[in-house]
Amino acid sequence: MLNLIELEQFVAFSKYGTLSKVSKLMNISQPTLTRNMKHVEDSFGVSLFARRKNKLSLNETGIKAVEYAKQLLKDEKNAILMVQEFDRKLHSITISSCAPAPLWLLSPKLSTAYPDYTISSSICDTDKVISDVKSDVIDVGILPYKYIDDSFYVTPFFTEHLSVCIPYEHELYKKDTLTFDELNGYNCLLRDQLGFWTNLCKRKMPASKFLIQTDESEFLELVRSSTLFCFTTNFGTYPDGFLENRKIIPVTDKAANVTYYLVWKKEKAYRF
Incomplete structure (x- = not known):
């Protein structure tokens, strides 16, 4: 099974070219790094390195493996950010208003009603307020007129x-x-x-x-x-x-x- 930490070391090796440089930069012993590179190779199930006396380099398959490793690492970071953003939305309420005064009243009211939530707000034009509510960019919109939509709750403030x-x-x-x-x-x-x-x-x-x-x-x-x-x-x-x-x-x-x-x-x- 691929190990993300070992993949980071594998990508670093492709960038810096020697195990000694990666060892110093990533604060890991060279014997441990050598074992990790062998484990990466075993996880892919094919040869990734050209081995010569006192010289280790990537073969053609290894170069391709680096591309996939980079994508996996990128996907891992994106997955973490997306999960964190999802969790943030579960514990936050976002408001967009057409004017500042409603925010002065609504923000503290929501903070009292939802003490464990983060309340964030912004001011934008009315068309953007509507589109952002519809697309779930924000949770609550404030408009200077009554807006009719069967999918919305609309209440005077x-x-x-x-x-x-x-x-x-x-x-x-x-x-x-x-x-x-x-x-x-x-x-x-x-x-x-x-x-x-x-x-x-x-x-x-x-x-x-x-x-x-x-x-x-x-x-x-x-x-x-x-x-x-x-x-x-x-x-x-x-x-x-x-x-x-x-x-x-x-x-x-x-x-x-x-x-x-x-x-x-x-x-x-x-x-x-």
Whole structure:
């Protein structure tokens, strides 16, 4: 029977050419290595080496055996990774969301319900959320609308309301409500990683320019010092008192008030 450790030594011999080099590199005595090479040969049941005085080399069959040995070793590593990945999936729940706020609520809820599981999450566009749930790339998806599919459980999660944070010196600060039409044409600050909200604002405000910030500390500093407005929601995460010099005005468009839905395959009996 083939031994994987001996096959590694066999492949190493094909690479380095001498038993002494393999002995030093793999920290194994040369007599033991010689016995192992003989055992590999016996396991294949054919001659693999050309033996001359003080010289051992692979014959033509041995060279072919090395190719198969490499594939066996590769298959062994892949098998280990696949089994580990399978076990990981049995003890993990993966979530993809169209926006960040649902993850802030769902991740801790799942951690409480499944304390022995690893909870991982990501933000991506709605089409990818759906395709990843269907293909089992993820376990739970979060969408900004109700998705109908007989193979899915679909349940409402919560509603998020968009508002703008208007500096008091801004000409819109006297408003009590605003629409995207009224905001269109004004430039604003925008944090990245907002999921579908980013595309929504760009689509609804085509005449506006958006100063998108990837670094949170730089974004907060601009919010503190800039005269540009920014966005928040009823689940906004600005530090306490940070927006005291700005007026929070709700956006009344239907598109700015979003109910999120959880979707997952019916064979996965999660508790939310």
